[in-house]
Amino acid sequence: MKIVFKMFAGLLWFLMMCNQLSAEPTKPEFDINTKLMLCTVKIICKETGSVGTGFLINRPCRGEDIRKASWQGLWVLVTARHVFDQIPSDAAILNLRKLEANGEWTIIPVTVRVKNNHVPLYTVNPDPSVDIAVMYLHDKISQDDACKLQNMGAIEYQLLADDEGYKNLKLHPGSTVYCLGYPFGLSSQNGDFPLLRGGTIASYPLLPLHKQKWFYFDFEIFGGNSGGPVYYYEPGFQSAPNILFTLQKSTSQAIIGLVSSQDMANTAYMTPVGQGTLQ
Numbered sequence: 001m002k003i004v005f006k007m008f009a010g011l012l013w014f015l016m017m018c019n020q021l022s023a024e025p026t027k028p029e030f031d032i033n034t035k036l037m038l039c040t041v042k043i044i045c046k047e048t049g050s051v052g053t054g055f056l057i058n059r060p061c062r063g064e065d066i067r068k069a070s071w072q073g074l075w076v077l078v079t080a081r082h083v084f085d086q087i088p089s090d091a092a093i094l095n096l097r098k099l100e101a102n103g104e105w106t107i108i109p110v111t112v113r114v115k116n117n118h119v120p121l122y123t124v125n126p127d128p129s130v131d132i133a134v135m136y137l138h139d140k141i142s143q144d145d146a147c148k149l150q151n152m153g154a155i156e157y158q159l160l161a162d163d164e165g166y167k168n169l170k171l172h173p174g175s176t177v178y179c180l181g182y183p184f185g186l187s188s189q190n191g192d193f194p195l196l197r198g199g200t201i202a203s204y205p206l207l208p209l210h211k212q213k214w215f216y217f218d219f220e221i222f223g224g225n226s227g228g229p230v231y232y233y234e235p236g237f238q239s240a241p242n243i244l245f246t247l248q249k250s251t252s253q254a255i256i257g258l259v260s261s262q263d264m265a266n267t268a269y270m271t272p273v274g275q276g277t278l279q
Contacts, residue, residue: 032159032231032233032253033178033196033233035153035155036055036155036180036229036231036255037180037193037194037196038152038153039055039056039057039152039153039154039155040053040054040055040056040180040181040193040194040228040229041053041054041055041056041077041094041095041096041097041152042094042095042182042185042187042192042194043079043083043092043093043094043227044092044093044094044095044109045086045087045088045092045093046089046091046092046093047087047088047089048088050086050223051182051185051223051224052079052080052083052182052224052226052227053079053083053180053181053182053194053224053225053226053227053228053259054077054078054079054083054094054227054228055077055078055079055155055180055227055228055229055258056075056076056077056078056137056152056153056154056155057075057076057078057154057155057156057157057160058073058074058075058076058154058155058156058157059073059074059076059157060073060157061073061074073154074136074137074138075136075137075138075149075152075154076134076135076136076137076154077094077112077134077135077136077137078132078133078134078227078229078258079132079133079226079227079258080131080132080133080226080227080258080259080260081122081124081125081130081131081132081133082131082226082260083133083226083227084114084115084120084122084133084135085120085133087114087115089115090113090114090115090116090117090118091111091112091113091114091115092111092112092114093109093110093111093112094109094110094111094112094141095107095108095109095110095192096108096109096110096148096149096151096152097151097152097191097192097193098148098151099151099191104190105190105191105192105193106191107191107192108148108151110141110145110148111141111142111145112137112140112141113140113141114135114140120133121135121140122134122135123135127213129213130213131260132258132260137149155229155255159231159253159254159255160254160255161232161254161255161256162209163207163208163209165254165256166206166207166209166256167207169232169252169254169256171201171206171232171256172201172204172206173200173201173202173203173204174200174201175200175201175232176198176199176200176232177198177199177200177201177217177230177231177232177256178196178197178198178230178231178232178233179196179197179198179219179221179225179228179229179230179231179259180194180195180196180197180228180229181194181195181197181221181224181225181226181227181228181259182194182195182224182225182228183195183197183221183222183223183224183225184222184223184224185224186224194228197219197220197221197225198219199217199218199219199220200217200218200219201215201216201217201218202215202216202217202218203215203216214260217230221259225259226259226260227258227259228258228259229255229257229258230255230256230257230258230259231253231254231255231256232253232254232256233252233253233254234252234253
């Protein structure tokens with residue numbers, strides 16, 4: 001059964017708040033599939049047991065120079081706005097994970113404050129049709145749980161595609177893209193990792209991102225996928241020595257958005273992020 005959904009593409013408004021900095025060197029063999037698996041987490045509503053998807057981005061702190069190995073940044077949780085809006089209380093459960101010495105993954109449930117007396121603590125786009133929310137985690141969890149965050153990876157913010165990234169990737173109707181999520185709450189047996197799904201872009205135009213509120217994406221999706229990252233990569237591609245080179249030269253992999261809402265239909269539905277402000 002085909003399911004139509006909205007997806008926020010580009011995450012341009014997030015990028016606009018990031019300083020234009022050079023990239024930190026990474027391992028030569030960068031696999032965006034595995035990296036995003038490690039950075040994608042399950043968000044659980046305590047009251048209803050409903051599930052959403054989020055992913056972690058490492059955003060440099062103001063003034064940090066990521067050309068230096070000492071930069072640390074802050075973990076930012078990105079998801080669909082309605083995942084947080086539909087939580088009736090002030091807190092949600094975030095399933096973090098840790099790799100043990102024996103090769104097994106331990107699931108670490110962490111309580112995350114998403115609201116204060118029902119007032120959102122997450123940042124949203126001023127346009128209510130833009131279904132995206134971002135939130136720093138360091139001040140929304142306990143100090144003990146903040147230490148557990150160090151076990152988690154986070155995707156480099158340079159992998160978020162803006163208009164230029166879309167052009168370099170040569171995205172067009174028929175392009176195959178992928179997403180991670182928890183359909184029906186399902187996950188891997190070891191570590192609560194998300195499931196990978198894929199499909200094709202099914203509408204036109206895609207640009208400019210600040211005008212395109214959504215576009216269609218043909219693939220099967222189910223409840224629990226909302227908020228998951230949607231990305232493009234060239235199969236078999238081995239990345240260059242650093243992320244900046246990967247984006248500017250090879251342009252073969254990038255996060256282009258996230259899964260938003262869903263409706264029953266025979267074609268799929270995506271939404272560009274547009275602009276916004278991350279305070």
